Amino acid sequence: MSAIICTDLCKYYQQGDSVIKGLDHVNLEIAAGSFICLSGPSGSGKTTLLNAIGGLDRLDSGQISINGERVDLLGKAALADLRLHSIGFVFQAYNLIPVLSARENVEFVMQVQGVSATKRRQRSMKILQEVGLEGMEDRRPAQLSGGQQQRVAVARAIVSQPKLVLADEPTANLDSKSMEKLMTHFRELNQVHQVTFMIATHDQRVMNWAERRIYMVDGQVTRDEMQDP
Amino acid sequence: MKMPLSGMTRLAWRNLWRNYRRTLIMLLAIALGVWAMIFMTALMRGMVDDMVSQGVAALPGHVQVHAASYRDDPSITHSMPAPGQRLLEALESELVSAWATRIKVPAMISSEYENRGVLLLGVEPGDEIALGFDPDDIVEGRFLDSSEDSGIVIGEKLAQRLETRLGKRVAVMSQDPDNNIADRGFRVTGIFHAELENTEESVVYAGRDVVQAMLGVGSDISEVAVLGHDYREPGPLTEHIRAAVPDDFEVLPWPELDPYLGSMLKVMDGFVLVWMVVVFLALSFGLVNTLMMAVFERIREIGLMRALGMRPAVIVYQILMESLMLLALGLLAGNVLAVGTIVPLKDGIDVSVVAKGMEMMGASSVLFPVLSPADLVMANSVVIVLGIVTSLLPAWRAAQYQPVEALGRI
Incomplete structure (x- = not known):
């Protein structure tokens, strides 16, 4: 069964007199539990596709269904609920809340979900340990390096075990060892808990972890191939 | 809304002190405004009480x-x-x-x-x-x-x-x-x-x-x-x-x-309310500006909260919570200041330099400020209610941003 079905997605941006094609008639079917990498040059539409699937951006035309639910038809509150309970985001810029500590940032989504304080603390401490930030739980983002902030953002995205993780360059600021550790964790979540991963990346090492690679150029899918991770 | 109050309160409190200079200036403005409302009302109330007392004594x-x-x-x-x-x-x-x-x-x-x-x-x-x-x-x-x-x-x-x-x-x-x-x-x-x-x-x-x-x-x-x-x-x-x-x-x-005297009390109550609203209107520009600035500075962060699943209504609550905290602190300071300046004047203020004018109004030349609990409640209510109403605009603006648009802001 397909987890995500994208039908004829179009998203255009006006820039002066010219029109930029963010997504140009994109059609995709993504099965539940997939581990997919999106690649392509800058401006090829990877981030736009992730934003559209996550309901962060409105399409000009086309349809997106996640587990049978039409994302493109949902209202603001319903979209917020979908993102809260089903989707984990890792953004290109770390996007942490500066007035909250690393642990509080990780707990934020669970807090909005209404998870009890005890459970939140247990889960956040565990995940921070797993991403190698033990002892840094009480530091604010400004007191963390770029790589450490990226790991907090990843921890926040996966701590509540969403059905779908949309990650935009999640390893951009990580060294090889941290990258390996993170991808191993992603893969484990994917295989054990059937979490679907869509990762936009330029990093060939990350692409090697994927079981399916989708190449995009100028808002179009130019290649879509399976591989052995 | 599932986000617990403690979480929202903590976030609001920390956001309030991100730009502590701006917050302190706004607190000072609210405190002075509240002080002006209560202090001037106490003087007016004292004057009217005196006029009525004089009038009742003359009836008698x-x-x-x-x-x-x-x-x-x-x-x-x-x-x-x-x-x-x-x-x-x-x-x-x-x-x-x-x-x-x-x-x-x-x-x-x-x-x-x-x-x-x-x-x-x-x-x-x-x-x-x-x-x-x-x-x-x-x-x-x-x-x-x-x-x-x-x-x-x-x-x-x-x-x-x-x-x-x-x-x-x-x-x-x-x-x-x-x-x-x-x-x-x-x-x-x-x-x-x-x-x-x-x-x-x-x-x-x-x-x-x-x-x-x-x-x-x-x-x-x-x-x-x-x-x-x-x-x-x-x-x-x-x-x-x-x-x-x-x-x-x-x-x-x-x-x-003495219908003139009788109507004085009613007019006074209406005047007090008008006075409070006028002072608040002056304050509200500062309040809206402060909250708008706080929102504009955090558009990206608000976009992030939306992206992570915070409903627009919760964003509104979040901004209103910050406003409420600012107002509550300002009210506290303003009330303390007002009581602290009115109580020492309980023996009266000599206004004999304007005795003629006071007499024309039927009041004596010593003014006794009257600190009425009802006036305190009204001043505080006006600030809280109108403050929240005023804060709805920045809060609503914050909730309207598309996550992707807000996340793209620097």
């Missing part, structure tokens, strides 16, 4: 009983009999703190040089003092000894106008019930000072029995003046007295006896 009493037609023609022809048994019993009630029977007629007073129209009060001195006349206001001579005292007590201003003085004789002329001239000579036994110059010039006191004899009315009187315990609540006292007199007697509370 909180409730008066007259013959039905007396107020249309306040002459001796509309006098009434002295209180009967039922009224006397009613006047012994706990609702009554003092009462007096009086003769009150228009009269002409003449010295050897001048004459003036005055209000001649025939009083029982002991009852009159219980009703509010202060013997210390006698600046020369003495007050009347009894209702049979043959002297007359006049005001300082009237003495000047008549070019008379203590010990001199004056003639008082009025009409008896048959519309004949009734007159009598009095020796000036006392000269009194009043807060209001008009009172000094237009009121004279003589013994009640002497005036009754002069007018030939036997034991009849013009009015029964009754003092209660709280001038703001004359209703129960009025009903109590009304139940004890025949239907053809008129029993009226002071706001009806």
Whole structure:
């Protein structure tokens, strides 16, 4: 069964007199539990596709269904609920809340979900340990390096075990060892808990972890191939 | 909304202090605004209380009983009999703190040089003092000894106008019930000072029995003046007295006896509210600006919260929470400042430099600020309610951003 079905997605941006094609008639079917990498040059539409699937951006035309639910038809509150309970985001810029500590940032989504304080603390401490930030739980983002902030953002995205993780360059600021550790964790979540991963990346090492690679150029899918991770 | 209050409170509190200089300036503005509301209201309330007290003292009493037609023609022809048994019993009630029977007629007073129209009060001195006349206001001579005292007590201003003085004789002329001239000579036994110059010039006191004899009315009187315990609540006292007199007697509370004074209280309440709203409107520009700046600085962060699943309504709550905290802190400081400046002034503020103007309004030259709990509640309510309403705009703006658009902002 397909987890995500994208039908004829179009998203255009006006820039002066010219029109930029963010997504140009994109059609995709993504099965539940997939581990997919999106690649392509800058401006090829990877981030736009992730934003559209996550309901962060409105399409000009086309349809997106996640587990049978039409994302493109949902209202603001319903979209917020979908993102809260089903989707984990890792953004290109770390996007942490500066007035909250690393642990509080990780707990934020669970807090909005209404998870009890005890459970939140247990889960956040565990995940921070797993991403190698033990002892840094009480530091604010400004007191963390770029790589450490990226790991907090990843921890926040996966701590509540969403059905779908949309990650935009999640390893951009990580060294090889941290990258390996993170991808191993992603893969484990994917295989054990059937979490679907869509990762936009330029990093060939990350692409090697994927079981399916989708190449995009100028808002179009130019290649879509399976591989052995 | 599942986000717990503690989480929202913590986030709001920390956001408030991200730019502590701006927050402190805004807190100072709110505190000063609240202080101005409460302090000025206390002064105005004090002034109106004084005007009403002076007015009630001049009437005097909180409730008066007259013959039905007396107020249309306040002459001796509309006098009434002295209180009967039922009224006397009613006047012994706990609702009554003092009462007096009086003769009150228009009269002409003449010295050897001048004459003036005055209000001649025939009083029982002991009852009159219980009703509010202060013997210390006698600046020369003495007050009347009894209702049979043959002297007359006049005001300082009237003495000047008549070019008379203590010990001199004056003639008082009025009409008896048959519309004949009734007159009598009095020796000036006392000269009194009043807060209001008009009172000094237009009121004279003589013994009640002497005036009754002069007018030939036997034991009849013009009015029964009754003092209660709280001038703001004359209703129960009025009903109590009304139940004890025949239907053809008129029993009226002071706001009806002096509608100008009565309306002062209502006008004052309206004015206080208008004043508070005006001060708040000045404040609201700063408040909206502060919150707008706080929102614009955090558009990206608000976009992130939306992206992570925070509903637009929760974003609104979040911004309102910050506003509420700012308002609450400002209110706390403003209230402390107001109480701290009003309490030391409880002995009064000397405004004698503008005594003439104060007198024109019927107030005295010492202003006693009145800190009313109701005014405190109203000032705080105005700030909280209008503050929240004012904050809705930035909060609504924050909730309207598309996550991807907000995340793209730097």
